[in-house]
Amino acid sequence: MALVNEHYLKLQSSYLFSDIAKKINTFKVTHPNKEIIRMGIGDVTQPLAPAVITAMHKAVDDLAARETFRGYGPEQGYSFLVDAIIKNDYTARGITIEPSEVFVSDGAKSDTGNIGDILRHDNSIGVTDPVYPVYIDSNVMAGRTGTMENGRWSNIVYIPCTAENDFVPDLPSRRIDMLYLCYPNNPTGTTLSKKELKKWVDYAIANDVLILYDAAYEAYIQDDDIPHSIYEIKGAKKVAIEFRSFSKTAGFTGVRCAFTVIPKELNGFSLTGEKASLNRLWNRRHTTKFNGTSYITQRGAEAIYTPEGKVQVKATIDYYMTNARIMKAGLQECNLKVYGGDNAPYLWVKTPNGITSWKFFDMLLYELSIVGTPGVGFGPSGEGYLRLTAFGSREDTQEAMSRLKSWAK
Numbered sequence: 001m002a003l004v005n006e007h008y009l010k011l012q013s014s015y016l017f018s019d020i021a022k023k024i025n026t027f028k029v030t031h032p033n034k035e036i037i038r039m040g041i042g043d044v045t046q047p048l049a050p051a052v053i054t055a056m057h058k059a060v061d062d063l064a065a066r067e068t069f070r071g072y073g074p075e076q077g078y079s080f081l082v083d084a085i086i087k088n089d090y091t092a093r094g095i096t097i098e099p100s101e102v103f104v105s106d107g108a109k110s111d112t113g114n115i116g117d118i119l120r121h122d123n124s125i126g127v128t129d130p131v132y133p134v135y136i137d138s139n140v141m142a143g144r145t146g147t148m149e150n151g152r153w154s155n156i157v158y159i160p161c162t163a164e165n166d167f168v169p170d171l172p173s174r175r176i177d178m179l180y181l182c183y184p185n186n187p188t189g190t191t192l193s194k195k196e197l198k199k200w201v202d203y204a205i206a207n208d209v210l211i212l213y214d215a216a217y218e219a220y221i222q223d224d225d226i227p228h229s230i231y232e233i234k235g236a237k238k239v240a241i242e243f244r245s246f247s248k249t250a251g252f253t254g255v256r257c258a259f260t261v262i263p264k265e266l267n268g269f270s271l272t273g274e275k276a277s278l279n280r281l282w283n284r285r286h287t288t289k290f291n292g293t294s295y296i297t298q299r300g301a302e303a304i305y306t307p308e309g310k311v312q313v314k315a316t317i318d319y320y321m322t323n324a325r326i327m328k329a330g331l332q333e334c335n336l337k338v339y340g341g342d343n344a345p346y347l348w349v350k351t352p353n354g355i356t357s358w359k360f361f362d363m364l365l366y367e368l369s370i371v372g373t374p375g376v377g378f379g380p381s382g383e384g385y386l387r388l389t390a391f392g393s394r395e396d397t398q399e400a401m402s403r404l405k406s407w408a409k
Contacts, residue, residue, distance in 0.1 A: 011137060016378075039370060039400060042345070048300070049313050082099050112138070127379070131379045190340055201234075210240075215244055220248070237266065241278065255297055266278050347389075358374045
């Protein structure tokens with residue numbers, strides 16, 4: 001008899017976005033003539049940059065000739081991509097990263113979910129609230145979260161990020177071993193300044209806390225005082241793992257490519273207090289459970305760092321950020337309180353008249369055929385909010401705002 005991992009039985013019956021998909025499908029059946037504008041799940045809509053397409057076509061040709069054919073590649077990533085990452089994302093910002101500290105993968109979602117494999121099941125966890133659901137659910141699967149009590153897991157320290165504290169999290173109220181930070185933030189679209197992030201790095205150093213830093217949206221940062229990497233903060237390499245993604249940066253949501261940086265000076269500890277290199281442990285896990293990102297994909301990712309690739313990717317990011325500005329202005333014109341959208345492709349909308357997140361979701365779906373994401377799906381502090389994304393087409397963005405303005409009148 002095969003026994004199951006009973007921690008999986010603690011999970012909610014389905015993933016947040018699966019619930020949204022079910023509601024949309026029901027709506028489509030009952031309203032077949034309605035044109036739905038999707039501003040919920042953060043998938044991109046613009047095509048890959050021409051430089052990426054050219055590089056991937058060339059990579060396919062490489063596989064068609066015996067002289068240039070590639071089979072299994074290094075699980076950690078080809079040196080051509082790792083070197084480009086280091087040169088452009090780190091050296092250019094005055095950060096020293098070694099090639100052996102970079103691990104190319106198929107997505108930041110995978111890495112943030114899998115990083116717990118190298119960490120003990122009884123580590124205490126802190127998360128900013130609201131929070132990307134994968135951080136919570138992957139720890140439920142590992143048995144770290146305790147029991148669900150009034151919508152909260154007993155072994156998780158929730159750190160509220162709300163309008164009342166300007167979405168800047170306070171230091172946790174009790175001891176934690178692992179801390180998840182995502183900036184620019186998903187779902188709120190808000191950011192931390194270098195001064196604010198330094199507070200967290202200093203706290204982690206003083207309290208032996210491991211920071212799991214998700215910087216998947218750093219390419220959308222517009223303001224100079226907002227760090228693109230946690231390693232811009234002195235001492236961060238001693239306490240932080242950084243996750244990056246090409247999904248929203250270069251439209252790789254369907255292509256799948258990301259990378260994780262684990263500095264060699266970053267250590268965990270055994271029960272007896274002995275240091276253990278997290279870089280070494282992750283390398284062992286990565287080479288055991290992952291066969292490497294495809295050669296074609298990595299050549300495409302490399303191309304975003306070429307002069308033409310940089311220009312083309314920036315144009316796409318500017319396109320989405322223009323959508324964000326249109327949305328923010330339109331929502332404010334409707335007398336809705338909205339946050340984010342200035343340095344991130346997400347907008348965090350306060351529901352009107354104190355209604356719940358799901359009620360506002362249903363209202364927009366059934367009255368305007370607009371889909372958002374209920375804020376409560378991201379945690380207790382998300383109740384009373386709705387997340388919208390700027391990844392749609394310009395036409396859909398403008399049409400959605402037109403519908404909202406007419407509805408508001």
